[in-house]
Amino acid sequence: MERSLTRRDKNQISQWIGRNSQFELLFKLSRDGLSYQRFHELCDNKGPTVTIFYNTDNNVYGGYLSDSWGSTGDWCTDQRAFLFKLHSAGNWKPVKFPYITKETHFKYKNHGPWFYSLNSMHSFIKTTGKPPSNYYNLNSSNFFDGQRFDMKGETAQSVANGHNNVTDLEVYQVKEASLDEELHSFWRDPAEWSPQTFQELKEFVANYKPFEEMKIPEVNILLIGPVGAGKSSFFNTINTIFKGEMSSRACTGSAEISLTQKFCKFRVRDPSTKKHLCFRICDTRGVEEGVSINGEDLGFLLDGNLPNNYTFQLDSEASTKRIGFVEEPTVKEKMHVVVFVLDGITLDVLSEGVVSKLKDIKRKVVDGSIPHLVFLTKIDKLCKLVEKDVSKTFMSRFVEDAVNNAAEIIALPRSQVLPVKNYEKETTLNTNINILALTALRKSLVFADDFLENQYDWQQDNMQILNKRD
DSSP states (O other), X not given: OOOOOOHHHHHHHHHHXXXXXXXXXXXXXXXXXXXXXXXXXXXXXXXXXXXXXXXXXXXXXXXXXXXXXXXXXXXXXXXXXXXXXXXXXXEEEEEEEEBOSSOOEEXXXXXXXXXXXXXOOBTTOOEEOXXXXXXXXXXXXXXXXXXXXXXXTOOHHHHHTTXXXXXXXEEEEEEEOOOOOBOSSOSSOOOOOSHHHHHHHHHHHHHOXXXXXXXXXXXXXXXXXXXXXXXXHHHHHHHHHHHTSOOOOSOOOOOSSOSOOEEEEEEEEXXXXXXXXXXXXXXXXXXXXXXXXXXXXXXXXXXXXXXXXXXXXXXXXXXXXXXXXXXXXXXXXXXXXXXXXXXXXXXXXXXXXXXXXXXXXXXXXHHTTOOEEEEEEOGGGTOHHHHHOGGGGGGBHHHHHHHHHHHHHHTOOGGGEEEOOOOSSOSXXXXXXXXXXXXXXXXXXXXXXHHHHHXXXXXXXXXXXXXXXX
């Protein structure tokens, strides 16, 4: 599979450089060939660059140079240069190796990008055809030896499995990017930020009734996502909106492990009618690196077998003999829509293990033909623009980037990623926060009706088949 520098990689390198940066691809080994001449044609005298190595063991590493590459034949010193690693065996583990002393890079016409401790190609390098696929056996002299750059305890073995066999190499020109957080136009057309919009959304949710033909009293909205993403906080936000003051019925806070240990089906009460609304927000244990809901429990959860307040046993599967276990759930007990709740500020550092678990969950959701979407939380922490004014959400380039990233992780259309700002530091209600939360909830209810309508159509089809048989 072709590799390229990702948005997360670029953000990390920008942070190491110390400024917001744009990256323009100059040279790509798989595209431009194993040619140091072509490298110099494309990369000499271009100012700061970053060179990325993708080796055959899914390690990604490289070097940054604030100086220009050239063909003078000289060893040069760049005190702002550094080496780094981004991924180890496919896992995101970024480490910067800063400059220590003496020469850092070599400018020679018969060499490619050539850092001391991280070499690339020269006139004697050949392409190999050995398994697992074609790769380039690049020079590994003084490979991450720590003589010019502080390796912080790392070695060539820990960075690159001890070899410099690469499937690709890229050189990017690094340019200073605009620091403007605000776009010149909306990246998504928002509703009007007004008390009238808030009231219309609130009335829609308050008056919502599930798809009539299915004759069920309420729909189940399952929230699922990493620890600390804001699942419980979203319920508290919705409850706050209808209660008219800050609510904390679901436990929230910061912790390394999930604060939510049970499967809880929360109802929201409308004080004006003193009746519960026709949906339940179902909170569950957070997805973690080492422990999580096992596959069978997840199946039971989606199918409606698990009772309210069920406590997950991580060392054993759900017992069908447990009190309250629903042996033969109907459409009423099933999950009607699944919401993946993702923290906008941690998308770039989600571990491979957590992302893999989220994808496993999505596969089960798809297998069950359950509609699903994403709530993107903590958008106020993505940029100062939104922190000061939530109504700038759809003008923020950082929120747009996070929405695109979330859509890529869960593999959904961007229209199904809804930005949300949960109540957290606020002590009074805010109309714009309410509009975002109710917009996301409304979308969930519409999707739940889609599920019920499909269920109804399938039931009708099955009845017709049975009638024909009779």
